[in-house]
Amino acid sequence: MGCKASFLAVTAFTLVxxxxxxxxxxxxxxxxxxxxxxxNPLAVAVNISGVNNLFAFQVGLMFPPATIAxxxxxxxxxxxxxxxxxxxxxxxxxxxxxxxxxxxxxxxVSGNGTLCTIQFMPTAIGSATISIPISSVILLDSNLNEIPxxxxxxxxxxxxxxxxxxxxxxxTVTDVQAVINEAFGSASPSNDxxxxxxxxxxxxxxxxxxxxGLGCSAAA
Amino acid sequence: MxxxxxRFAGGRQISGSHxxxxxxxxxxxxxxxxxxxxxxxxxxxAGLPSLKGQSSTATVGQPDASHPLTVVSNLVGSNCGTPYTxxxxxxxxxxxxxxxxxxxxxxxTMVTTGNGAWNPATRTTTTSGGGETNTETDTxxxxxxxxxxxxxxxxxxxxxxxxxxxxxxxxxxxxNWSTTVIVNVQNGxxxxxxxxxxxxxxxxxxxxxxxxxxxxxxxxxxxxxxxxPQGVTNTPYSLTATAAGGVPPYVWxxxxxxxxxxxxxxxxxxxxxxxxTTPSPVSGISVEGEFFENxxxxxPCTLTVTDHDGTPVTAPFLMVVGGLEVYxxxxxxDKTQLGxxxxxxxATGVAVISFYxxxxxxxxxxxxxxxxxxxxxxxxxTLLQRGLTDFSNALDPLDTNYMQIYQPVIxxxxxxxxxxxxxxxxxxxxxxALQNQAQIxxxxxxVMVSLDRAAGAQQANSLLWxxxxxxxGKWYALQLSGYMAASPGLLSAASSALFSILPPxxxxxxxxxxxxxxxxxxxxxxxxxxxxxxxxxxxIGDLSLTSxxxxxxxxxxxxxxxxxxxxxxxxxxxxxxESYAQFGADRNNDLAVNCADLGxxxxxxxxxxxxxxxxxxxxxxxDGVVNVLDLALVSQRLTTGLQCH
Numbered sequence: 001m002g003c004k005a006s007f008l009a010v011t012a013f014t015l016v017x018x019x020x021x022x023x024x025x026x027x028x029x030x031x032x033x034x035x036x037x038x039x040n041p042l043a044v045a046v047n048i049s050g051v052n053n054l055f056a057f058q059v060g061l062m063f064p065p066a067t068i069a070x071x072x073x074x075x076x077x078x079x080x081x082x083x084x085x086x087x088x089x090x091x092x093x094x095x096x097x098x099x100x101x102x103x104x105x106x107x108x109v110s111g112n113g114t115l116c117t118i119q120f121m122p123t124a125i126g127s128a129t130i131s132i133p134i135s136s137v138i139l140l141d142s143n144l145n146e147i148p149x150x151x152x153x154x155x156x157x158x159x160x161x162x163x164x165x166x167x168x169x170x171x172t173v174t175d176v177q178a179v180i181n182e183a184f185g186s187a188s189p190s191n192d193x194x195x196x197x198x199x200x201x202x203x204x205x206x207x208x209x210x211x212x213g214l215g216c217s218a219a220a
Numbered sequence: 221m222x223x224x225x226x227r228f229a230g231g232r233q234i235s236g237s238h239x240x241x242x243x244x245x246x247x248x249x250x251x252x253x254x255x256x257x258x259x260x261x262x263x264x265x266a267g268l269p270s271l272k273g274q275s276s277t278a279t280v281g282q283p284d285a286s287h288p289l290t291v292v293s294n295l296v297g298s299n300c301g302t303p304y305t306x307x308x309x310x311x312x313x314x315x316x317x318x319x320x321x322x323x324x325x326x327x328x329t330m331v332t333t334g335n336g337a338w339n340p341a342t343r344t345t346t347t348s349g350g351g352e353t354n355t356e357t358d359t360x361x362x363x364x365x366x367x368x369x370x371x372x373x374x375x376x377x378x379x380x381x382x383x384x385x386x387x388x389x390x391x392x393x394x395x396n397w398s399t400t401v402i403v404n405v406q407n408g409x410x411x412x413x414x415x416x417x418x419x420x421x422x423x424x425x426x427x428x429x430x431x432x433x434x435x436x437x438x439x440x441x442x443x444x445x446x447x448x449p450q451g452v453t454n455t456p457y458s459l460t461a462t463a464a465g466g467v468p469p470y471v472w473x474x475x476x477x478x479x480x481x482x483x484x485x486x487x488x489x490x491x492x493x494x495x496x497t498t499p500s501p502v503s504g505i506s507v508e509g510e511f512f513e514n515x516x517x518x519x520p521c522t523l524t525v526t527d528h529d530g531t532p533v534t535a536p537f538l539m540v541v542g543g544l545e546v547y548x549x550x551x552x553x554d555k556t557q558l559g560x561x562x563x564x565x566x567a568t569g570v571a572v573i574s575f576y577x578x579x580x581x582x583x584x585x586x587x588x589x590x591x592x593x594x595x596x597x598x599x600x601x602t603l604l605q606r607g608l609t610d611f612s613n614a615l616d617p618l619d620t621n622y623m624q625i626y627q628p629v630i631x632x633x634x635x636x637x638x639x640x641x642x643x644x645x646x647x648x649x650x651x652x653a654l655q656n657q658a659q660i661x662x663x664x665x666x667v668m669v670s671l672d673r674a675a676g677a678q679q680a681n682s683l684l685w686x687x688x689x690x691x692x693g694k695w696y697a698l699q700l701s702g703y704m705a706a707s708p709g710l711l712s713a714a715s716s717a718l719f720s721i722l723p724p725x726x727x728x729x730x731x732x733x734x735x736x737x738x739x740x741x742x743x744x745x746x747x748x749x750x751x752x753x754x755x756x757x758x759x760i761g762d763l764s765l766t767s768x769x770x771x772x773x774x775x776x777x778x779x780x781x782x783x784x785x786x787x788x789x790x791x792x793x794x795x796x797x798e799s800y801a802q803f804g805a806d807r808n809n810d811l812a813v814n815c816a817d818l819g820x821x822x823x824x825x826x827x828x829x830x831x832x833x834x835x836x837x838x839x840x841x842x843d844g845v846v847n848v849l850d851l852a853l854v855s856q857r858l859t860t861g862l863q864c865h
Contacts, residue, residue, distance in 0.1 A: 056855070058848035082818050082855055082864045084825045097826025099848045104860025138848045144856075 026051035026139060026147055028059065030130055030154035031114075038161045039171065040215040042068060042120040044130055044154070045076070046098075051149075053108035053141040054079060056101035057115055060086070060136025065093040067128040067158050068120040073098050078113025096136065108142040122158040129155040162193050163210035171210040179207045285313045289397075289420040297405075297412025304412070351375040368399070380407045388418075396421050433466030435525050435533045442535035448521065451496040451541040457481060459492040461535070466527030476521035478541045483523075490525070496541040807837045813857050815864035821851050 031045040046059055057079065063070060069090055075083030079100045086098035098116055102108065122128070131153035139147035160167065165175040181187035182199040189199035193206045193216070210216040283289040289312040297304040344357045352374040359367045370386040388399030396419075403414040435442040438449075438459060451457045457480075463470045472490035474483040480497035483490055519541070524534040807820040824838035824846045840850040858864070 056848045056852040058851075082815075082822075082851070084822050084851065087826055097847070099825065099851055101848065101851045101855040103855050103858045103862050103864060105856055106860050140848060140852050144849060144852050 024050075024052050024147065026054070026149040027152065028115075028132060028137060028149055029152035030061075030132065032130065032154050032156045035157040035159050036122050037159050037216055038122045038125060038164070038169075039210065039213075040122060040161070040217070042122055042156065044118045044120060044156075046115045046118070046132070047113065048078065048115050048139075048149075049112040051112075051139065051147060052110045054110065054139060054147065055106075055108040055142040055144070056099065056138075056140040058097060058099040058136070058138040059115065059132060060097060061095040061118060061130055061132055063093045063095070063120065063130045064126070064128050065090055067124050067126040068122050068130075068156070070095055071119045071121055073119070074117050075100050076114030076116050078111075078115055079109055083116070101140075102142075106142065124158065125160050126158050127155055128158050129153065161210065161216050162191070163207045163216035165191055165207070171207065171216065173211060176204065176207045176211050179204050283312050283420055287421055288313050289418060291416055291418045293414060293416045295412060295414045298410065300409035378408070381405075382407075431465035433470075433525065433527045433531050433533050434464050435461055435523070435535055436464075437461040437523065437535060437537070442523070442533060445535055445537055448492075448537050448539040451478060451481070451539060453496050453499050453541060456495050457493065460489055461491075461523055461525070462489045463525040463527070463533070464488065466531055469528060471526045473524045473526075474522065475524075476519055476539075478519055478521075478539060490523070492523070499541050807840070807854060813854075815858070815862065817854050818851070818858070818864050821846060821854055825851065 027049040029047050029049070031047050032042065036042045044061075046061070048054070048057070061070075070088045070093075073085045073088070073095065079102060081100060081102040084097065084099040087096045088094075089096065095118060098118075100115065120128075132151040134151055137149060137151060139149050141147050161171060163171045163175060165178040168174070178187065179191055179193070179199065182189040182191055183201060183204055191203065192199050193203040196202070206216060291310045291312070293306075293308055293310070295304070295306040344355065346356075347354045352372065354370070354372040356368070356370045358369075367389045368387065370384070372384040372386075374382045374384075383404045384401065386399060386401040388397065390397045398417070398419045401414075401416045401418075403412075405412045405414075437445040438461075442461070448459055449457075461472075463472075468488065470485075470488055472483060472485045474490075474492060477483070477492060478496050478498060481492055481494040483492055519539050520536060521539050522534055522536045524532050526532045807817040820835065821838045821840070824833055824835040827834040827838075827846050829836075829839070829844040834846065838846045838850060840853040843849075
């Protein structure tokens with residue numbers, strides 16, 4: 001039983017802000033799955049670590065629009081308060097001015113957590129490097145002084161959709177029928193979507209889900 | 221109240237009316253019925269609360285096509301055992317009802333045409349005779365509601381009676397009129413009850429009938445009276461105010477008066493009098509420990525007069541008790557000769573330095589006095605060297621309340637050697653720096669005026685004095701700087717101040733015209749203009765001022781060579797500072813700081829000046845970019861725990 005080739009390729013890269021790194025330097029990084037299939041939603045978390053007294057943040061991202069499409073942004077749990085979703089430029093692959101701030105004369109938050117989450121939709125096979133330009137980041141403490149930081153980007157491999165049996169780009173009833181044929185023995189069982197060693201009704205259901213837009217959640 | 225009963229009010233049966241028709245029905249049924257009383261409509265005059273600030277009259281019109289009077293009538297009767305019912309609706313769109321008048325002022329006098337005078341508001345009239353007893357109670361409330369209740373019994377003889385009860389209410393504010401009339405007839409074996417409900421919305425016309433209430437203090441209209449003459453401890457003091465217009469009698473009240481002063485009312489006038497016992501508190505601030513100390517802080521006072529209609533006129537003003545002592549290190553001769561005056565104030569918690577233009581005629585004298593020159597040079601040098609870079613260090617004693625607020629956001633202009641004075645570019649740079657400070661401090665607006673020294677001296681003080689009448693509400697920065705191009709031996713003067721004014725909190729051209737008028741009226745030389753940056757340097761000599769301890773008039777009428785002895789324009793309280801910082805976050809100018817202000821920043825977030833969508837109100841720190849710093853500057857001013865989305 002064969003499978004479509006899927007691979008993991010994660011590349012982390014770190015940049016340091018113009019502010020000299022000090023003991024209180026915070027780290028900003030992206031948390032994303034190493035790979036995702038076309039058509040499956042991709043959530044990328046913008047995390048922060050080692051921060052002290054964070055009152056407000058602003059961050060921007062860059063992404064390859066030919067591979068993934070940005071759909072929305074949402075605030076994280078780490079910094080409660082007011083969230084600005086920013087602007088998504090799907091043509092140039094830029095998400096600008098995503099921000100959040102606490103409300104009131106309160107102390108900032110410290111430690112590690114998620115600042116915000118970006119929802120993407122993979123659209124084509126390839127490698128999707130998501131980065132955070134240093135110039136897009138501002139971290140403010142409760143005295144509204146800037147907090148030094150480093151940033152770490154991420155690369156996500158976008159693989160073919162296993163459920164797209166005919167490689168047509170989308171999962172349709174044709175793909176479902178192909179899996180059915182394999183499950184019933186009328187075709188060679190080459191698409192074991194869940195990787196359990198056989199093509200059966202479970203694989204059929206996975207493809208049906210994919211055809212319905214629920215993503216192909218088959219195991220890689 | 222002129223409930224126009226036919227029997228004793230002229231006997232009027234409305235021809236062709238619905239009542240007549242119903243009555244006719246009932247006659248056929250019951251054999252007898254007096255005419256049903258007409259539903260009255262009125263034209264009268266009464267004092268209303270609708271025109272605030274003025275006594276007014278209200279004229280209630282007659283029904284017409286646009287204001288129909290609808291009468292719904294129901295008859296339930298019995299003609300010696302034979303049931304009888306009838307109902308109908310009639311709409312009147314023509315005038316023709318009895319009218320009467322109240323006025324001109326209510327309360328206390330209420331006059332009704334043809335019905336005598338009413339006082340107090342409720343009148344009860346009982347009339348009897350000819351077998352009929354009628355009791356009518358009419359009440360006019362202060363809110364403009366006229367209610368009427370009528371009870372009438374008529375002995376028809378032979379045990380036969382007719383009883384009528386009627387009630388109605390007319391809202392003089394809206395013209396809404398409703399009434400119910402019930403007639404109960406016992407006529408032998410015939411009985412009947414007629415119930416009528418009438419509703420209408422009659423036209424109301426409001427007409428001012430008295431001049432607005434006004435107040436003058438010391439002969440000055442209250443809205444121009446900014447500062448009371450200074451009081452001196454243990455010295456008798458008197459300040460008289462007079463009311464006019466409105467509806468007498470007047471009631472006076474005052475607040476904030478310094479200890480020892482009371483308000484005494486006499487008819488249309490009131491006098492603040494007594495002997496001040498306690499000097500005003502002082503700021504206790506100095507620069508480098510030597511320049512400015514013991515500057516009195518004026519006490520905010522209010523004087524209010526209210527007329528009989530309840531319309532108040534309130535005049536806020538400032539009053540200082542006690543003398544001023546500044547420049548303790550200057551000799552009396554230096555003080556007299558000094559043409560440049562500086563004060564360091566605690567304006568809303570922020571240290572503010574004010575300078576007023578010098579006088580070239582005294583420069584020579586001043587130049588001969590090392591103490592005088594050192595004072596001038598040192599003061600301005602302190603401003604430039606420390607005020608724009610680390611101003612908090614110039615405060616003595618240090619106070620964290622002030623240091624935290626003062627955060628320059630652009631580089632200070634280059635230090636100018638004291639002997640050279642400031643260039644115009646320096647002044648502009650100073651203005652820009654101060655404006656940015658005002659913004660980052662959270663001021664709603666910054667009013668920037670750059671003047672030459674001649675006008676600057678006047679305008680600085682005039683505007684600052686003027687600001688005192690504008691009350692709290694929003695905080696503004698006023699900064700004036702003078703460029704002493706013609707006086708290279710004398711350093712440039714600059715002044716700045718923070719003040720609060722009432723919305724619409726913008727100094728308009730008319731404001732400046734008003735200031736100009738004050739200057740002219742105060743006897744200042746012609747040609748001295750407000751907001752005229754090109755005023756002649758030759759006027760500098762005429763601009764030397766006398767003591768600032770008095771009011772604006774005293775200040776403006778000073779002679780040559782007089783010196784200013786300091787003044788404090790603002791009250792320095794922590795609460796004021798907090799308030800001022802708070803309102804700086806009011807980005808939509810709605811006098812509240814809430815989620816909507818965050819929304820203003822959010823709507824332009826990520827934009828830069830010149831870009832589509834950029835909103836200057838969202839750029840809190842005036843750096844040309846709307847970013848997280850602007851967001852934080854607003855969000856910090858919101859109430860902790862507030863949920864904004």
